[in-house]
Amino acid sequence: ECLDVAVQIARKAGKQGGVLSVPQVVQEAVKQEKRVSSKSTPTDLVTEADHQVEELIISTLKEKFPSHRFIGEESSAAGEKCVLTDSPTWIIDPIDGTCNFVHSFPMVAVSIGFAVNKELELGVIYHCLDGALYTGRKGHGAFCNGVRLQVSKEKDVSKALILTEIGAKRDPHTLDIFLGNMKKLLSAPAHGVRIIGSSTLALCHIASGAAEAYYQFGLHCWDVAAAAVIIREAGGCVMDTTGGPLDLMSRRVVAAGSQEVADYIVQQLQPISYGRDDHDP
Ligand code: IPD
Ligand code: CA
Ligand code: CA
Ligand code: CA
Missing domain, CATH: 3.40.190.80 (D-Maltodextrin-Binding Protein; domain 2)
Known part of the structure:
Protein backbone atom coordinates (compact mmCIF):
# COMPACT_ATOMS: atom_id res chain seq x y z
CA GLU A 1 0.00 0.00 0.00
CA CYS A 2 2.84 2.40 0.85
CA LEU A 3 4.31 2.01 -2.64
CA ASP A 4 0.95 2.62 -4.32
CA VAL A 5 0.34 5.72 -2.24
CA ALA A 6 3.82 7.08 -2.92
CA VAL A 7 3.42 6.47 -6.65
CA GLN A 8 0.04 8.19 -6.70
CA ILE A 9 1.43 11.18 -4.89
CA ALA A 10 4.55 11.40 -6.97
CA ARG A 11 2.78 10.93 -10.29
CA LYS A 12 -0.77 12.02 -10.62
CA ALA A 13 -2.63 11.99 -7.32
CA GLY A 14 -3.49 14.95 -5.18
CA LYS A 15 -5.85 16.70 -7.57
CA GLN A 16 -8.50 16.72 -4.89
CA GLY A 17 -10.38 19.88 -4.15
CA GLY A 18 -8.58 21.81 -6.85
CA VAL A 19 -5.17 21.12 -5.32
CA LEU A 20 -2.54 20.61 -7.98
CA SER A 21 -0.64 17.32 -8.01
CA VAL A 22 3.10 17.26 -7.38
CA PRO A 23 4.20 17.15 -11.03
CA GLN A 24 1.60 19.77 -11.92
CA VAL A 25 3.01 22.13 -9.32
CA VAL A 26 6.48 21.63 -10.78
CA GLN A 27 5.35 21.79 -14.42
CA GLU A 28 3.38 24.97 -13.82
CA ALA A 29 6.10 26.59 -11.74
CA VAL A 30 8.85 25.82 -14.24
CA LYS A 31 7.12 28.11 -16.76
CA GLN A 32 6.77 30.99 -14.35
CA GLU A 33 9.04 33.61 -12.88
CA LYS A 34 10.42 32.05 -9.68
CA ARG A 35 10.96 33.70 -6.36
CA VAL A 36 14.36 32.29 -5.53
CA SER A 37 16.15 32.60 -2.22
CA SER A 38 19.21 30.89 -0.82
CA LYS A 39 19.75 28.81 2.31
CA SER A 40 23.18 27.72 3.63
CA THR A 41 25.23 29.27 0.81
CA PRO A 42 24.48 31.59 -2.15
CA THR A 43 24.29 28.55 -4.47
CA ASP A 44 21.97 26.55 -2.18
CA LEU A 45 18.72 27.68 -3.79
CA VAL A 46 15.12 27.29 -2.71
CA THR A 47 11.85 28.42 -4.31
CA GLU A 48 8.22 28.60 -3.25
CA ALA A 49 7.57 25.44 -5.23
CA ASP A 50 10.03 23.46 -3.06
CA HIS A 51 7.96 24.35 0.01
CA GLN A 52 4.61 23.84 -1.73
CA VAL A 53 5.51 20.40 -3.05
CA GLU A 54 6.93 19.22 0.28
CA GLU A 55 3.81 20.38 2.09
CA LEU A 56 1.61 18.62 -0.45
CA ILE A 57 3.50 15.34 -0.16
CA ILE A 58 3.72 15.32 3.64
CA SER A 59 0.09 16.35 4.22
CA THR A 60 -1.19 13.69 1.80
CA LEU A 61 0.99 10.99 3.38
CA LYS A 62 0.03 12.08 6.91
CA GLU A 63 -3.64 11.66 6.10
CA LYS A 64 -3.00 8.06 5.00
CA PHE A 65 -0.40 7.17 7.62
CA PRO A 66 -0.92 9.37 10.69
CA SER A 67 1.51 7.41 12.88
CA HIS A 68 4.43 7.58 10.45
CA ARG A 69 7.37 9.95 10.72
CA PHE A 70 8.67 12.30 8.04
CA ILE A 71 12.01 13.69 7.03
CA GLY A 72 11.83 16.33 4.32
CA GLU A 73 14.46 18.67 2.95
CA GLU A 74 12.57 21.89 3.53
CA SER A 75 11.16 20.81 6.93
CA SER A 76 14.73 20.02 8.02
CA ALA A 77 15.88 23.42 6.76
CA ALA A 78 13.12 24.94 8.89
CA GLY A 79 14.53 23.22 11.98
CA GLU A 80 12.68 19.86 12.14
CA LYS A 81 14.86 17.07 13.49
CA CYS A 82 16.46 14.95 10.79
CA VAL A 83 16.84 11.67 12.67
CA LEU A 84 16.04 8.20 11.45
CA THR A 85 14.42 6.01 14.13
CA ASP A 86 12.95 2.50 13.93
CA SER A 87 9.51 4.00 13.22
CA PRO A 88 8.19 3.88 9.66
CA THR A 89 9.68 7.03 8.12
CA TRP A 90 9.17 8.76 4.81
CA ILE A 91 12.23 10.56 3.46
CA ILE A 92 11.29 13.24 0.96
CA ASP A 93 13.04 15.49 -1.51
CA PRO A 94 10.19 17.61 -2.90
CA ILE A 95 12.21 19.02 -5.80
CA ASP A 96 15.56 17.49 -6.55
CA GLY A 97 17.43 19.71 -8.94
CA THR A 98 16.22 23.06 -7.63
CA CYS A 99 19.00 24.88 -9.49
CA ASN A 100 17.91 23.13 -12.71
CA PHE A 101 14.31 24.04 -11.91
CA VAL A 102 15.25 27.70 -11.44
CA HIS A 103 16.86 27.70 -14.89
CA SER A 104 14.20 25.48 -16.50
CA PHE A 105 16.94 22.94 -17.22
CA PRO A 106 14.84 19.81 -17.62
CA MET A 107 16.28 17.53 -14.94
CA VAL A 108 13.93 17.89 -12.01
CA ALA A 109 12.55 15.10 -9.85
CA VAL A 110 10.44 14.33 -6.81
CA SER A 111 11.93 11.67 -4.55
CA ILE A 112 10.05 9.71 -1.90
CA GLY A 113 11.79 7.00 0.12
CA PHE A 114 10.41 4.89 2.95
CA ALA A 115 12.31 3.15 5.75
CA VAL A 116 11.21 0.83 8.56
CA ASN A 117 13.57 -0.16 11.39
CA LYS A 118 16.14 2.05 9.64
CA GLU A 119 16.02 -0.25 6.59
CA LEU A 120 15.13 1.31 3.26
CA GLU A 121 12.03 -0.47 1.98
CA LEU A 122 10.83 1.47 -1.04
CA GLY A 123 11.67 4.33 -3.31
CA VAL A 124 9.74 6.36 -5.86
CA ILE A 125 11.39 8.98 -8.05
CA TYR A 126 9.41 10.91 -10.62
CA HIS A 127 11.11 12.92 -13.34
CA CYS A 128 8.55 15.72 -13.37
CA LEU A 129 9.34 17.00 -16.83
CA ASP A 130 9.66 13.82 -18.88
CA GLY A 131 7.27 11.51 -17.05
CA ALA A 132 9.76 8.76 -16.15
CA LEU A 133 8.59 7.09 -12.95
CA TYR A 134 11.22 5.01 -11.17
CA THR A 135 10.06 2.65 -8.44
CA GLY A 136 11.74 0.09 -6.25
CA ARG A 137 10.55 -2.13 -3.43
CA LYS A 138 12.86 -4.30 -1.40
CA GLY A 139 12.66 -7.86 -2.68
CA HIS A 140 10.33 -6.96 -5.55
CA GLY A 141 12.55 -5.35 -8.18
CA ALA A 142 12.93 -1.89 -9.67
CA PHE A 143 11.06 -0.45 -12.62
CA CYS A 144 10.84 2.60 -14.86
CA ASN A 145 7.29 3.11 -16.12
CA GLY A 146 6.67 -0.58 -15.54
CA VAL A 147 9.80 -1.81 -17.34
CA ARG A 148 12.20 -3.75 -15.14
CA LEU A 149 15.51 -2.00 -14.46
CA GLN A 150 18.88 -3.69 -14.66
CA VAL A 151 22.22 -2.05 -13.84
CA SER A 152 25.25 -2.15 -16.12
CA LYS A 153 27.40 -5.24 -15.54
CA GLU A 154 30.59 -3.48 -16.68
CA LYS A 155 33.48 -4.25 -14.34
CA ASP A 156 36.17 -2.23 -16.05
C1 IPD B 1 20.81 18.88 -4.87
C2 IPD B 1 20.98 18.34 -6.25
C3 IPD B 1 22.39 18.57 -6.68
C4 IPD B 1 23.39 17.95 -5.71
C5 IPD B 1 23.15 18.41 -4.29
C6 IPD B 1 21.72 18.17 -3.91
P1 IPD B 1 18.40 19.89 -4.41
O1 IPD B 1 19.50 18.71 -4.44
O2 IPD B 1 20.67 16.98 -6.31
O3 IPD B 1 22.59 18.03 -7.94
O4 IPD B 1 24.68 18.31 -6.07
O5 IPD B 1 24.01 17.74 -3.41
O6 IPD B 1 21.51 18.62 -2.58
O7 IPD B 1 18.88 20.90 -3.43
O8 IPD B 1 18.26 20.41 -5.79
O9 IPD B 1 17.24 19.13 -3.89
CA1 CA C 1 17.87 22.10 -1.92
CA1 CA D 1 18.11 17.00 -3.58
CA1 CA E 1 15.31 19.52 -2.98
Missing part, protein backbone atom coordinates in the same frame (compact mmCIF):
# COMPACT_ATOMS: atom_id res chain seq x y z
CA VAL A 157 36.31 1.43 -15.09
CA SER A 158 38.03 2.29 -18.37
CA LYS A 159 34.73 1.43 -20.07
CA ALA A 160 32.60 3.30 -17.54
CA LEU A 161 30.51 6.44 -17.72
CA ILE A 162 30.62 8.00 -14.27
CA LEU A 163 28.21 10.52 -12.79
CA THR A 164 28.80 12.90 -9.92
CA GLU A 165 27.40 16.12 -8.46
CA ILE A 166 28.94 19.20 -6.90
CA GLY A 167 27.74 19.79 -3.35
CA ALA A 168 26.96 23.18 -1.85
CA LYS A 169 30.55 23.91 -0.74
CA ARG A 170 32.44 25.97 -3.33
CA ASP A 171 35.55 27.13 -1.46
CA PRO A 172 38.81 26.71 -3.41
CA HIS A 173 40.07 23.81 -1.25
CA THR A 174 36.84 21.82 -1.71
CA LEU A 175 36.81 22.53 -5.43
CA ASP A 176 40.44 21.37 -5.74
CA ILE A 177 39.54 18.04 -4.13
CA PHE A 178 36.41 17.78 -6.28
CA LEU A 179 38.38 18.39 -9.48
CA GLY A 180 41.22 16.12 -8.31
CA ASN A 181 38.77 13.24 -7.85
CA MET A 182 37.31 13.85 -11.27
CA LYS A 183 40.78 14.05 -12.83
CA LYS A 184 41.74 10.66 -11.38
CA LEU A 185 38.67 9.01 -12.85
CA LEU A 186 39.00 10.77 -16.20
CA SER A 187 42.61 9.65 -16.46
CA ALA A 188 41.73 6.04 -15.47
CA PRO A 189 40.55 6.65 -18.23
CA ALA A 190 36.80 6.37 -17.72
CA HIS A 191 34.76 7.01 -20.87
CA GLY A 192 33.44 10.20 -19.30
CA VAL A 193 32.22 12.02 -16.22
CA ARG A 194 28.85 13.82 -16.21
CA ILE A 195 27.14 16.29 -13.88
CA ILE A 196 23.39 16.64 -14.54
CA GLY A 197 22.33 18.68 -11.50
CA SER A 198 19.98 16.14 -9.93
CA SER A 199 21.48 13.49 -7.70
CA THR A 200 18.27 11.42 -7.64
CA LEU A 201 18.03 11.27 -11.44
CA ALA A 202 21.74 10.56 -11.74
CA LEU A 203 21.25 7.63 -9.35
CA CYS A 204 18.28 6.46 -11.45
CA HIS A 205 20.62 6.35 -14.44
CA ILE A 206 22.80 3.90 -12.51
CA ALA A 207 19.73 1.74 -11.87
CA SER A 208 18.80 1.76 -15.55
CA GLY A 209 22.33 0.93 -16.70
CA ALA A 210 22.72 4.23 -18.60
CA ALA A 211 25.86 4.93 -16.56
CA GLU A 212 28.15 2.68 -14.56
CA ALA A 213 28.75 4.61 -11.35
CA TYR A 214 27.90 7.60 -9.22
CA TYR A 215 29.73 9.19 -6.34
CA GLN A 216 29.18 12.31 -4.29
CA PHE A 217 30.22 14.05 -1.12
CA GLY A 218 27.69 16.48 0.34
CA LEU A 219 24.41 14.96 -0.77
CA HIS A 220 21.65 14.46 1.79
CA CYS A 221 19.59 11.51 3.02
CA TRP A 222 16.64 12.64 0.87
CA ASP A 223 18.88 12.56 -2.23
CA VAL A 224 19.74 8.89 -1.81
CA ALA A 225 16.98 7.17 0.24
CA ALA A 226 14.60 6.33 -2.61
CA ALA A 227 17.36 5.82 -5.17
CA ALA A 228 19.27 3.34 -2.99
CA VAL A 229 16.30 0.93 -3.03
CA ILE A 230 15.87 1.35 -6.78
CA ILE A 231 19.57 0.69 -7.51
CA ARG A 232 19.82 -2.33 -5.19
CA GLU A 233 16.67 -3.81 -6.69
CA ALA A 234 18.16 -3.30 -10.15
CA GLY A 235 21.16 -5.39 -9.05
CA GLY A 236 23.58 -2.60 -8.16
CA CYS A 237 25.48 -1.64 -5.05
CA VAL A 238 25.20 1.50 -2.93
CA MET A 239 27.86 2.09 -0.32
CA ASP A 240 29.87 4.61 1.64
CA THR A 241 32.81 6.35 -0.03
CA THR A 242 35.02 4.60 2.56
CA GLY A 243 33.97 1.23 1.15
CA GLY A 244 31.73 0.40 4.13
CA PRO A 245 27.96 0.10 4.16
CA LEU A 246 25.86 3.12 3.20
CA ASP A 247 25.18 5.43 6.12
CA LEU A 248 22.15 7.42 5.05
CA MET A 249 23.04 10.42 7.21
CA SER A 250 26.75 10.56 6.32
CA ARG A 251 26.38 12.69 3.16
CA ARG A 252 28.66 10.34 1.21
CA VAL A 253 27.83 7.77 -1.43
CA VAL A 254 29.26 5.55 -4.12
CA ALA A 255 26.77 3.62 -6.24
CA ALA A 256 27.60 1.35 -9.15
CA GLY A 257 26.32 -1.44 -11.32
CA SER A 258 29.23 -3.67 -10.36
CA GLN A 259 31.13 -4.04 -7.10
CA GLU A 260 34.40 -3.91 -9.07
CA VAL A 261 33.72 -0.40 -10.41
CA ALA A 262 32.50 0.77 -7.00
CA ASP A 263 35.65 -0.56 -5.31
CA TYR A 264 37.87 1.14 -7.87
CA ILE A 265 36.16 4.49 -7.29
CA VAL A 266 36.37 4.10 -3.50
CA GLN A 267 40.14 3.66 -3.81
CA GLN A 268 40.52 6.83 -5.90
CA LEU A 269 38.45 9.29 -3.91
CA GLN A 270 39.88 11.91 -1.64
CA PRO A 271 37.12 12.75 0.84
CA ILE A 272 35.37 16.09 1.19
CA SER A 273 33.97 16.48 4.67
CA TYR A 274 30.43 17.65 5.30
CA GLY A 275 28.52 17.68 8.61
CA ARG A 276 26.08 14.80 9.03
CA ASP A 277 22.37 15.23 8.29
CA ASP A 278 21.49 14.02 11.80
CA HIS A 279 23.84 16.40 13.62
CA ASP A 280 22.47 18.35 16.57
CA PRO A 281 21.43 21.80 15.38
